[in-house]
Amino acid sequence: MTRETNDTAYCGIYCPDCIRYKNGYSGHARQLKAELERVEFQKYADTKSPFGAEFDQYTAFHETLTALADVQCDSPCRVGGGCSGTPCSIMECCLSKGFQGCWECGEVEGCDKFGILTPRCGDMPKRNITTIREHGMAHWKEMRAPFYIWQK
Numbered sequence: 001m002t003r004e005t006n007d008t009a010y011c012g013i014y015c016p017d018c019i020r021y022k023n024g025y026s027g028h029a030r031q032l033k034a035e036l037e038r039v040e041f042q043k044y045a046d047t048k049s050p051f052g053a054e055f056d057q058y059t060a061f062h063e064t065l066t067a068l069a070d071v072q073c074d075s076p077c078r079v080g081g082g083c084s085g086t087p088c089s090i091m092e093c094c095l096s097k098g099f100q101g102c103w104e105c106g107e108v109e110g111c112d113k114f115g116i117l118t119p120r121c122g123d124m125p126k127r128n129i130t131t132i133r134e135h136g137m138a139h140w141k142e143m144r145a146p147f148y149i150w151q152k
């Protein structure tokens with residue numbers, strides 16, 4: 001299997017474009033979390049005093065920091081068992097039909113499995129699927145759509 005195939009998710013997403021994929025911030029978040037836990041910062045934040053009122057939301061921050069630390073994905077979907085190691089309904093559908101990806105399916109346009117991707121990716125996966133169909137796996141990534149809806 002080629003690198004382009006390995007790096008292309010079943011849904012048409014190019015995994016290296018994902019904010020989770022081999023990111024640098026998860027390691028930093030783990031280091032910060034460990035240091036804050038080492039100095040027992042939660043206790044400092046919980047202590048009511050004229051100093052530190054800005055830490056009233058520390059618990060929410062710690063939950064977000066934990067999520068940032070845990071969100072790293074080190075393998076593309078195809079070889080890593082799904083996005084961040086969790087198979088989605090799109091992957092399961094392709095595997096059950098013996099497809100390399102949704103570009104081999106004739107029902108993509110009406111497929112409701114893409115709803116999970118829409119809030120962040122818009123119609124990018126389906127546009128990529130069309131590009132893969134038209135140009136093939138070896139040449140599609142240079143023409144891929146921007147990953148997130150906020151990217152131009």
